[in-house]
Amino acid sequence: MEKAPIVRLREVTKRFDDVVAVDALSLDIFQGEFLTLLGPSGCGKTTVLRLIAGFESLDEGEIVMNGAPLNGTPPNRRNVNTVFQSYALFPHMTIYDNIAFGLKMKQLGKSLISEQVDEAVSIVKLQGLENRKPHQLSGGQQQRVAMARAIVNKPQVLLLDEPLSALDYRLRQEMEIELKRIHRKLGITFVFVTHDQEEAISMSDRIAVMNQGRIEQIGTPTRIYEEPENMFVAKFVGEINIFEGRIIEVYNGSATVDIHGRPFKVLNRKNFSTGQHVKVLLRPEDLAVTRDEDSRPVSPSLGGVIDEVIYKGKTVDLIVSLDAGETIFVTQFFNEDQEDVVFRQGQRVHVDWPYGWEVVL
């Protein structure tokens, strides 16, 4: 990733009547990156996309592309292209004409158009379907046409508005890999909008988690997942267990938190002070469950009873009722060395985690 922002949003605000859809949002989009805007529906992610594309005009702030402000530039004069959720292929045109549309609007020569359409067709692997009409294609193929129709124009930035949401699960996974491949091949910037956190995590270079018109956190998928900066990001991205606690001692770089009367040592990244109430967040796969019958707890841990065992093949998911009353969700990988360790409903267990794997907010 080079460090030159290709698109900069500065304090961008967009209102629809009295509803603030995008609220003083600033965002730098870098050359060649795969950036995902992730958030629940109505968080303003699609509006940000439409502002960059030029379908909506902003109320405040500015969008700068290649150093020049875009305010007022109509969509047909912006060097960006959009792939829509519904594809919106032109039903009266063949696949070839759909893909060639942008080039025809630029009034390129016939041979040049045909050359570039062929290239786009081969990138999205649609060879042989050029003379069909859109309604003769499957959903996945229509999706590819929509992609080809956009990338044939060689935009600097490709905007994708939930392009996979209309596809079924298998096809979606296939297209995720395809999208990554196309992204690598073209080397252009992708701005991808989705509400699906798995999609976001598996494809993106960076994720911007959005809520109520603002960016809650922006960073690599790993950072977003492992180190959520606030409760919204923690809850929205993946499963997470939340423990209420209180700081009882502070050391240099670490602290002791009291959770249900047990002292846990945690990393102190945010300068917590003694007495402060905090939330300790732990991903299901970061927790370790030990059966009481195997070993008695030696370090601080939380006791409980297994409520439910959900076998997932690679992993086993446990729902544990803690003695303190909470229910937590734990994912355990099978340990090949201990095949006889079988979790059953009703077993007494104790739960802890390796120091530093927690997030304290």
Add this chain to the structure above:
Amino acid sequence: MKKIFQSAYLAFIFLFLYIPIIVLVVYSFNTSRFSTNWQGFTLDWYRVLFTDGPLMEAFANSLIIALSSSTIATVLGTLGAFAFYRYRFLGRKIMYSFVYVLMMSPDIVMGISLLMFFITIGLSVGATTLLLAHVTFCLPFVMVTVYARISGFDRHIIDVAKDLGASELQMFRHVMLPMLMPAIIAGWLLSFTLSLDDVIVSFFTTGPSFEILPLKIYSMVRLGIKPEINALSAVMFLVSLLTVTIAHFFFAKENK
């Protein structure tokens, strides 16, 4: 048994609908001047019809008015429907429901109000006022037909065209117009037939200087039905039959 009954029932309905027209067409070939009894086959009435100067002139006038009013109404109605779809403005919904009001309002009301309007603005009744009146009552039919199709489009279709570099005009020409064409043709055909056989509105909005076929027939019939009227009606029936067939053929192809 049930099948026979079904066919008979259907045949009865179609006979009921078409017998008057069949009788009319048959009598247009009748030698007798008085239409009620059959005296032999002739094409005389068609000859009389096509050599009847004033009648032919009225027919030509009707065609001119029908062609031009349906064309004007189709252009305006298509642009109007597009505007309703593309732009959000104050009173958009109320305005659109007024289009329906216009479509549903009785011809007699429209005829009188148009006449009053033309008198008020000092326009003397004749070809111009007739054309304006026909455009007025055809317009809502075109708008409704075109709007029905346009509102079935993917809501991003315009955005896509703009996104791919089309100007507003290019978008309209290369995307909207071809996609709307079946509705535009349907609207035009509807307007053409509406205009061609309108009596009531035309009665109020044209003067003696410009006679059209339905009014001419109306005034002729008051003096008794002549066989050339039968012939004329048969010709007009043939024209509408052709129009329907063309329209049907066109839409069958479109829906394939």
